[in-house]
Amino acid sequence: MGEHTTIDGIDYGPLASLVGTWEGNKGVDRSPEPDGEERNPYYETITFEAAGDVTNAEQQTLSVVRYHQVVSRKSNDEVFHDQVGYWLWDPADNTIVETFTIPRGVAVVAGGTLAAPDEAGQEIVFEVAADASSPEFGIVQAPFMFKQAKTTAFSHTITVKGDDMRYSESTILDIYDKKSYDHSDVNTLRRTG
């Protein structure tokens, strides 16, 4: 990673491509209902900020980008999803980690290895996953959620090309009478600041 990924003296590597304010209005959420499911078109703003670096156990140094995602339903303009978290990059082995929480009582630590850039070197793909059965890249949830609306797995892919971003994510739920329901979200965004 080169000079252009350095912000205030810290090399954010691939994470530098995320920094800024992104807006998108082509979102589609698929989520569970007792009698089936609903699909909601949405728009959102995601802000990513360079947040410095950390050293763990005097060995591992991670660069850190902090984010806040605010998602609104198109049909009534109400915020129906809010998420805060971090993306971390470890240059030693090119590991990326996304940690986040949502205000239902669920926290996720998802990880992956950064894919090699595409041929033209323009697209950066961040792909991470977590599984509730894992003590490492896993999911922790409050008792009500664990019993009634359990997240069993999570995967997320973000692709950035210049000022364009697209993502898809999949949150696997055991809820109502559904086992492994795929609660999914996709959107495309543009950097606006």
Ligand code: HEM
């Ligand atoms: C753009 C992103 C997302 C949107 C728009 C969204 C929206 C929704 C909606 C509309 C529901 C069902 C209706 C409701 O009860 O409110 C729901 C349920 C749920 N979501 Fe999401 N969600 C998103 C991402 C996530 C993520 C990343 C997670 C966790 C990793 C998550 C976890 C859950 C859980 C556990 C439920 C079940 C609770 C319930 O339906 O009562 N969601 N979400």
